[in-house]
Amino acid sequence: GENVEQHPSTLSVQEGDSAVIKCTYSDSASNYFPWYKQELGKRPQLIIDIRSNVGEKKDQRIAVTLNKTAKHFSLHITETQPEDSAVYFCAAGRSTSYGKLTFGQGTILTVHP
Amino acid sequence: DTAVSQTPKYLVTQMGNDKSIKCEQNLGHDTMYWYKQDSKKFLKIMFSYNNKELIINETVPNRFSPKSPDKAHLNLHINSLELGDSAVYFCASSLAGGTYYEQYFGPGTRLTVT
Numbered sequence: 001g002e003n004v005e006q007h008p009s010t011l012s013v014q015e016g017d018s019a020v021i022k023c024t025y026s027d028s029a030s031n032y033f034p035w036y037k038q039e040l041g042k043r044p045q046l047i048i049d050i051r052s053n054v055g056e057k058k059d060q061r062i063a064v065t066l067n068k069t070a071k072h073f074s075l076h077i078t079e080t081q082p083e084d085s086a087v088y089f090c091a092a093g094r095s096t097s098y099g100k101l102t103f104g105q106g107t108i109l110t111v112h113p
Numbered sequence: 114d115t116a117v118s119q120t121p122k123y124l125v126t127q128m129g130n131d132k133s134i135k136c137e138q139n140l141g142h143d144t145m146y147w148y149k150q151d152s153k154k155f156l157k158i159m160f161s162y163n164n165k166e167l168i169i170n171e172t173v174p175n176r177f178s179p180k181s182p183d184k185a186h187l188n189l190h191i192n193s194l195e196l197g198d199s200a201v202y203f204c205a206s207s208l209a210g211g212t213y214y215e216q217y218f219g220p221g222t223r224l225t226v227t
Contacts, residue, residue, distance in 0.1 A: 032214045043203065043218040044156065087154055091214075098168045099144055099213035103156040 002027040004092050006104025013080050014112050021107045023090035024072040030092040033066060033073045034101070038087045048075070080111045116140050117219035119204050125225045126194055134189045134222045136204030144168075144213065145187040146205040147179060150221070156203075162187055163209055194226045 003026040013019050025033075031052035036044040050057045050064045050073065057064050061080075066073040077084055087108050091101040117138045126132055138145065146169070147159040161169035162181040176192045187204060204219040 034214050034216075038154075043220050045218070046215055049214065089156060093214050095213075098163065098209075099146065099161055099207055099216065100158055100169050101214060101216070102158075106154045106156075 002030060002092055002094075002102040004090060004102050004104040006090050006107060008107060009105060010108045010110070012110045012112065015080060015082060017080055017111075019077045019080055019084070019109055019111075021075045021088055021090070021109070022072060023074070023092075023104050024070075025092040025102075026071070027092065027094070028068075028071065029094050029096075031095050032093045033064070034091050034093075035064060035075050036089045036091065036103075038089065038106075040086070044089060077109075080109075082111050082113050085109055085111045117204060117206055117217050119202075119219040119222050121222060122220065123223050123225075125227065127227055128194055128196060130194050131190070131192045132194060132224070133191070134202055134204075134224075136187045136189075136219055138185055138204075138206040138217070138219075140206055140217060142206035142208050142217070143184050144207050144209050145181065145184070146207075146216065147187065147189050148203040148205060148218075150201040150203060152200070160189075191224075194224075196226050199224055199226045 006023045034049035037047045038044040061078045063076045087106045090104040093101045144163045146161045160179040165181045178190045181187045201221045205216040207216045
């Protein structure tokens with residue numbers, strides 16, 4: 001089955017800096033890669049996703065990149081703000097797997113004012 | 114107003130008891146999921162239903178039994194609770210097809226088994 005590795009497990013940055021979280025996956029048939037943000041005590045929320053036919057996608061301060069050959073994808077947050085502090089999860093899935101997502105272990109991002 | 118709701122929010126019970134968690138979504142989605150998030154925050158899918166039909170059934174002890182009375186509701190019944198079942202259980206929903214992976218999560222049910 002799919003295995004998703006996520007690094008780093010914790011990331012501490014100063015407000016205004018950039019943050020990068022990286023994930024690798026094992027199943028070359030995976031073609032959907034969402035990112036979820038989970039604030040303390042809250043539910044995971046989809047923030048951005050990328051599909052295998054796209055190499056990069058951007059939404060304001062958030063961008064995701066995908067390298068299918070190397071089987072890795074990354075989340076980039078620019079101009080970080082304290083409200084970006086949360087646990088971020090990457091995930092991978094196949095379009096033929098009825099929504100089955102395999103999640104990474106999560107990255108605790110702390111943005112210091 | 115709430116898109117995906119779960120009850121109860123907290124559940125504290127003793128080993129050996131049987132308990133249920135209920136989930137409802139008003140998004141018009143046709144696919145619903147149960148996830149378990151352990152103490153290390155790891156999220157793992159347990160089950161998924163599409164239009165009341167079980168489509169994902171991960172390696173979960175058969176003490177866990179999901180039921181979907183209709184496509185807007187998904188319940189989880191757990192028999193003979195064990196200490197290791199303590200976790201946060203999230204329900205989620207999505208639309209089948211190209212948006213399967215745009216999953217909306219409920220607020221979670223924190224289950225504590227003592």
